[in-house]
Amino acid sequence: MNGEDRELGMGRTITRRDFIQGVAAATAVGAAAVTAGSALAKSAASTSASFVRPADASTYPPLRSGMRGAHPGSFESAHAMRDGTKFGEGEDTGESYDLVVVGGGLSGLAAAWYYRERAGKDARILVIDNHDDFGGHAKRNEFEVDGKQMMVTGGSAYMVAPKTWPREAMRLVKSLGVEKGDPSDRVDGAIYSSRGLQEATFFRKEIYGADKLVVGGSFYRPNAAFMAAAPIPEALKADLLRLMTGKVDYLPGLTAEQKMAKLQTISYRDYLLDIAKLSPEVLPYTMGVWCLGNDMCTAYFAYFRGAPGFDGLGMPMPSTSPESKENLAEDFSMPAGNSDIARLIVRDLIPDALPAGSFTEIETARTDYSTLDRPGQAARIRLNSIVTRVKHVATTKQVLFEKDSSEVQVSYITGDKLKHVRAKDVVMACMNNIIPYLCPEMPDAQKVALHQAVRAANQTTTVAFRNWKAFEQLKIRSVTMPRAFYGRMGLGSPRYFGKLKPSTDPSQPVLVGFGTGLNSGICSNETMVETLLGANLPPGMPMDDQFRAVRAGLLATPFETFEREVRRLSSGALAGSDFDPARDIVGITVNRWPHGFATGRNMLFDDVGPGTVSPTVIARQKFGRIAIANSDASGQGLADTAIDEAFRAVRDLEPRDFGYYEVF
Numbered sequence: 001m002n003g004e005d006r007e008l009g010m011g012r013t014i015t016r017r018d019f020i021q022g023v024a025a026a027t028a029v030g031a032a033a034v035t036a037g038s039a040l041a042k043s044a045a046s047t048s049a050s051f052v053r054p055a056d057a058s059t060y061p062p063l064r065s066g067m068r069g070a071h072p073g074s075f076e077s078a079h080a081m082r083d084g085t086k087f088g089e090g091e092d093t094g095e096s097y098d099l100v101v102v103g104g105g106l107s108g109l110a111a112a113w114y115y116r117e118r119a120g121k122d123a124r125i126l127v128i129d130n131h132d133d134f135g136g137h138a139k140r141n142e143f144e145v146d147g148k149q150m151m152v153t154g155g156s157a158y159m160v161a162p163k164t165w166p167r168e169a170m171r172l173v174k175s176l177g178v179e180k181g182d183p184s185d186r187v188d189g190a191i192y193s194s195r196g197l198q199e200a201t202f203f204r205k206e207i208y209g210a211d212k213l214v215v216g217g218s219f220y221r222p223n224a225a226f227m228a229a230a231p232i233p234e235a236l237k238a239d240l241l242r243l244m245t246g247k248v249d250y251l252p253g254l255t256a257e258q259k260m261a262k263l264q265t266i267s268y269r270d271y272l273l274d275i276a277k278l279s280p281e282v283l284p285y286t287m288g289v290w291c292l293g294n295d296m297c298t299a300y301f302a303y304f305r306g307a308p309g310f311d312g313l314g315m316p317m318p319s320t321s322p323e324s325k326e327n328l329a330e331d332f333s334m335p336a337g338n339s340d341i342a343r344l345i346v347r348d349l350i351p352d353a354l355p356a357g358s359f360t361e362i363e364t365a366r367t368d369y370s371t372l373d374r375p376g377q378a379a380r381i382r383l384n385s386i387v388t389r390v391k392h393v394a395t396t397k398q399v400l401f402e403k404d405s406s407e408v409q410v411s412y413i414t415g416d417k418l419k420h421v422r423a424k425d426v427v428m429a430c431m432n433n434i435i436p437y438l439c440p441e442m443p444d445a446q447k448v449a450l451h452q453a454v455r456a457a458n459q460t461t462t463v464a465f466r467n468w469k470a471f472e473q474l475k476i477r478s479v480t481m482p483r484a485f486y487g488r489m490g491l492g493s494p495r496y497f498g499k500l501k502p503s504t505d506p507s508q509p510v511l512v513g514f515g516t517g518l519n520s521g522i523c524s525n526e527t528m529v530e531t532l533l534g535a536n537l538p539p540g541m542p543m544d545d546q547f548r549a550v551r552a553g554l555l556a557t558p559f560e561t562f563e564r565e566v567r568r569l570s571s572g573a574l575a576g577s578d579f580d581p582a583r584d585i586v587g588i589t590v591n592r593w594p595h596g597f598a599t600g601r602n603m604l605f606d607d608v609g610p611g612t613v614s615p616t617v618i619a620r621q622k623f624g625r626i627a628i629a630n631s632d633a634s635g636q637g638l639a640d641t642a643i644d645e646a647f648r649a650v651r652d653l654e655p656r657d658f659g660y661y662e663v664f
Contacts, residue, residue, distance in 0.1 A: 455595040491512060533553040
C-alpha cells in the first residue's frame with residue numbers, strides 16, 4: 001500500500017472491496033447459496049421482533065456493502081451458458097407449481113402478484129432469482145452507523161410521473177397503498193438552508209493543475225461569480241455560457257417541423273460541434289444524454305430530454321418528456337427508491353415477510369428473509385438461484401381445441417446443486433437476452449430478437465459518512481465534479497417518512513451519494529469510461545457495442561478502484577475542513593449494473609423506418625406455456641413498463657375457454 005492510499009484510509013477496516021461483512025465475497029456468496037437453507041432455518045424461529053431487531057448482513061442482504069448490484073456469485077453461471085456450457089436437468093425437487101417466475105425484479109414480482117390475483121390466493125407460485133436479494137434493479141441499500149438506520153436506492157430510483165403510467169401498473173401500485181401526500185412524508189430543507197449550504201463545483205488537480213472548490217454554482221446553472229472563479233480558459237467559458245444560457249437559433253430559416261426532422265438525422269455530438277460550432281473541449285461538460293454519450297443519440301433525443309443547446313430553436317419541450325415541468329412535478333420517490341414497491345409486493349405475496357401498516361409506517365421495518373421460501377406456503381421466493389434451463393415437458397398429448405395440459409420444467413443452480421421444479425405456467429421476467437440460452441427450442445426469429453435486448457451499463461455508489469461537519473464548514477450541500485470519475489457527490493435529502501428521520505445535526509451520520517453524473521448511465525461520463533476501459537471509445541461507435549465494451553470494463557474493475565476514487569475526490573473537495581477520509585468514511589456500497597437500463601431502437605443505428613417491426617414485439621411472443629415479461633419486452637427501462645409487461649405476460653397465459661382458437 002502506498003502512502004496516499006494509507007492517508008485515504010484504504011487500509012481501514014470497513015465493509016469494503018468485494019467483501020460482505022468482512023468475509024471475502026467469493027467465499028461468502030458461494031457459502032450463502034449453499035447454506036441459505038440452514039441460515040434461514042436458524043432464523044425461522046424469529047417473531048415479529050425480527051422486523052425491528054438489529055440486523056445482521058449474513059441474513060439481511062440490504063446491509064451488505066462492497067460490490068453490490070450484480071454482485072459476485074450472481075452471474076457467473078449465466079456467463080458460462082453464454083460461452084457454451086451446457087447444464088443438465090439436475091435433481092428433481094418434487095415441487096410442482098401453478099406458476100414459476102424466472103427473475104425476482106419488479107417485473108417478476110408483479111407477474112406473481114397479477115397471476116395470484118387472477119388465479120386465486122391459493123395459487124402455488126415460485127419466484128426464482130439469481131441475486132441474494134429480491135427487487136432486481138429496485139435494490140435497497142441500508143447502513144447502520146452509531147445506531148442510526150439509513151436507507152437509499154441501489155438502482156431503480158423513483159416513479160417517473162405516475163399519472164402517465166399504464167392503468168394496470170398504476171392499479172397495482174395503488175393497491176399497495178402508495179400515494180403521494182402522506183402526512184408523515186415531508187422534506188425539511190431548512191436543515192441545510194438555515195446553515196447556508198449550497199451547491200459547489202470541485203476542479204481536481206489532475207485536470208486543472210490544482211484542487212479548487214468553487215462554492216455557489218455549477219456549469220449547469222452558471223452565474224458571473226462562478227464563471228469568473230472557474231479555472232478554465234476564457235474561450236471555453238464563453239462556449240459553455242453560450243451552450244448553457246444562450247438563445248441562439250442554430251437552424252435559422254427552417255420550420256419547427258423541418259428542425260425536428262433535421263435533429264433526427266444527426267447525433268447530439270455533431271449538433272454541438274457542426275451546427276452550434278462549439279469547441280470539442282465543451283463535450284465533457286455536457287455529461288451526455290440520459291445513459292448515453294453525446295455520440296450515441298440523435299440531437300432530437302437530446303432536445304427531448306432537456307439537454308442544453310436548444311433554447312433558441314423556438315421549440316418548447318414536448319409535454320411527454322420526462323424532463324418537462326409537468327412530469328417533473330409528478331415524479332415520486334420513496335426513501336429506498338422503487339425497492340420499496342418491491343417490498344410491498346413481497347408483503348402482499350408473503351404477509352409474514354413484513355409487518356402490517358401503511359407504506360410509510362413500514363419504511364424502517366426490515367424484511368424477514370426467513371419467510372420467503374418456507375415449504376407449504378402458496379407463494380415462495382427462492383434467492384441465490386440461477387436458472388439454467390426452461391423447457392416444456394409433455395405429460396399428455398395435446399388434443400385440438402382442448403386446453404394445453406403440458407408442464408414446464410425449470411432447472412436452476414443453487415450453491416453447488418443443480419435442481420429442477422415443474423410448473424403449469426412460466427413467466428420469464430429475467431433479462432430477455434439470456435432467454436435464448438434457457439429456451440433454445442424457441443423459433444430462431446424470436447431468439448434473434450431476444451438477443452437484441454442489449455442494456456446500458458449503470459452504477460450508483462453510496463457512502464456512509466460518520467458526520468457531515470465538513471459540509472457545514474464549507475457551506476456546501478452538493479458538489480459537481482467535472483471531468484472526474486464521479487460527476488457529482490451530495491448529501492441525501494433531509495426527509496421525514498413514517499418513523500424515518502433525517503440527520504438533523506452535522507454531528508450525526510449521513511449518506512452521501514456519488515453519482516456518475518446527471519444520470520447513473522456510465523456512457524454519459526467520459527472519464528469513468530476511460531478509467532474502466534483504459535481509453536475512451538471512438539466517437540460514433542454503435543450504441544450496443546459501446547454498452548458491451550463498458551459492461552466488460554465494469555465487470556473487470558475491482559471495488560478498490562471505486563473506493564479509491566470516492567476517497568480521493570471527497571478528500572479533495574472537502575479540503576479545508578476537518579474531514580479525514582480514513583476516519584470519516586465508514587461504509588461504501590457500489591451498485592454495479594453491467595446490464596442496466598433497458599433501451600429500445602436508436603434512430604442513429606437501427607432501422608426504424610415505416611413498416612419495420614420492433615424486435616420487442618417479436619421477442620415477447622408467448623411460447624407454449626412460457627410468457628415473457630421484464631422492461632426489455634417494452635424497450636424502455638422504467639418501473640411502470642416492467643410492471644405493465646408483467647400484466648401483459650400473465651394475460652398471455654390465460655386460457656381462452658369459449659370460442660378462442662387459431663388452428664382448426
